[in-house]
Amino acid sequence: MSVQSTLEQKITEALHPMHLDVVNESHTHNVPAGSESHFKVTVVAQEFEGKMLVARHRILNELLANELAGAIHALSLHTMTPAEWEEKGGIVPTSPPCRGGSKARTS
Amino acid sequence: MDVLERIKEQVESNPVIVYMKGTPQMPQCGFSSRTAAALQQCGEEFAYVNVLMDPEIFQNLPQFANWPTFPQVYINGELIGGCDITLEMFEKGELQKMVKEAVATNKGT
Incomplete structure (x- = not known):
């Protein structure tokens, strides 16, 4: 199973999010094409209240500990309650561009 | 000194400290860059550790506060969070307040 599907499945099962968006942003970084190393995850769940x-x-770090120790180099997290999500009008900040300093793992 | 004790000493002796990849002047990671920029905009001095230059801290910091990623911001010895949390707090004006209070309290003692 792809890293992306694993993230989606684990988060869905654990948090039953009202909204979940897993974006593979690896292509904007200094990694081979088709990589699954950089992700941005937006989770809207009542659990966060x-x-x-x-x-x-x-x-989320605990839920995705295996992935963070392995395939994932960078994980951007945006966590909101349904009320906060509505207040923001469903807008998530863009992730920063890579600066190429280190290909070492983050954990 | 044991590395975890060294980290403890650093976070306790600096009211605001960021563990980052690179330096605030020459960040080597987009997330570290944004985090340091937010701290700079708070208008107070802060300490930093370039984890790329200190392999021991790079390896052991994640277990110090059970936080798997870099950068990591500590205020008054407490983990505030990584890039996303620091920026979100900055946008709400909470980071500026926390940083100023931490630095002011530290000067007073």
């Missing part, structure tokens, strides 16, 4: 951002990210 009352939790600080650090706690929300920890949930």
Whole structure:
């Protein structure tokens, strides 16, 4: 199974998100074509209600620990409750361009 | 000194510190670059560690606060988060407030 499908499946099963968007941004980085190394994940879930951002990210970091220790080099996370998502009008910031400094893993 | 003790000493002796790839002047990762830029815009001095120049910290920082990725921002010894969280807090004005308070408290002691 592709890394992208794994992310989608794990997050869906664990958090039952109202909205989930997994974008493979690897093509904008210094990696071979077809890579699955850089992802941007937007999760809108009721589960995040009352939790600080650090706690929300920890949930996802733990859920995706295997992927972070292996295939994934960079993971951008945008975590919102349904109310926050609505307030933002469903807009997510763009990820930064690569600066090519290190191909080493992030974890 | 044990590396985890070294990290503990760093985060406790600097009110604001970022562990990043490269330096604020020469960042070597887009996420580190944005994070350092947000901290700079808070208008206070902050410490940084270039993890690419310190392999021991690069390897062990993830287990220090159980956080798998870089960059990592600590204020008053507490992990604030990585790039996404730092930027989100900056956009809300929360980061500026936290940084200023941390630096002011530190000067007063």
